[in-house]
Amino acid sequence: MEGIKHIIFDLGGVILNIDYMRTEQAFLDLGVHNFRELYNQFHANALFEDLEIGGISNDDFLHELQKEAPDGVTIPQLVDAWNAMLLDFPIARLQLLQQLQNYYDTFLLSNTNAIHYTAFNARLMQTRGLPSVDQFFNKAYYSHRIGYRKPEKEAYQVILDENRLDPAATLFIDDTLPNIIAAGELGIRTIHLQPPQTILDIFRPGK
Incomplete structure (x- = not known):
């Protein structure tokens, strides 16, 4: 962490536990x-990508998705x-984010959509009594709001430029x-978080 003043976190799989297979199974x-074929972590067709960059409304997305489902699916x-796919926010990760705010500028950069945004914040309120994960960061950036999704360079550049x-x-x-x-490739220092490692391991004393 030598020389680090700012930290940008991903959300799903880093702070929020997710399981893509649960959504796949639910649709099955x-x-x-x-x-x-329509959606996975690494590739999505245009419908899902449009949702993630705010290019289609929730209602239009859901009605298009309904066309892929059998008659009667609501x-x-x-x-x-x-x-x-949205699971839980482990309390130890949230506590760590609070602590890091004392030492670093912290930001969130997430490929997400308005439907998931509403759902995971509702889960946070239900389980932790907190209205939004945004409060753990100087500012949170979501692809459906900024119009870019990772790994597009513009998604990172928005944070770098706005916050200098x-x-x-x-x-x-x-x-x-x-x-x-x-x-x-933009000169940002990186850590590729791979299970079973968590952010708690990265910031463990002595690391």
């Missing part, structure tokens, strides 16, 4: 048997299936390798 249970069922961050003094932590590579 609804009869959407080609969901894996919009609320699709929302529940889409949100099934020196890339060499900035650390980016993500669990997806293409996102790490893109950040590194």
Whole structure:
């Protein structure tokens, strides 16, 4: 951490536990048997990418997705299936984020969408009594709000430019390798978080 003044965190798989297979299984249970072809962690078709950069409304997304489902599948069922990947916020990770705010400028950069944003903050309120994960950062940047998604260079550049961050003094932590590579090409220092490692291991005393 020598020379680091700013830290940019990914959300899913870094702070929020997620399980993509739960969403895939939920859609299979609804009869959407080609969901894996439509969406996965590393590739999504245009419908999902548009949702992640705010290029389509929630309603339009869900109605397009409904066309892939058998007759009788409702919009609320699709929302529940889409949100099934969102698990929990381990309290130790949230406590660590609070502590890091005393020593670093901290930011969030997440490829997410408005449906998931509402759902994971509702989960945070339900389980931790906290209204939004945004409060753990100087500022949170979501792809559906900034119009760019990782690994597009513009997604990182928005944070660097708005906050006048020196890339060499900035650390980016993500669990997806293409996102790490893109950040590194901008001069940002990086850590590729790989299970079973967590952010608690990175900031463990003596590291």
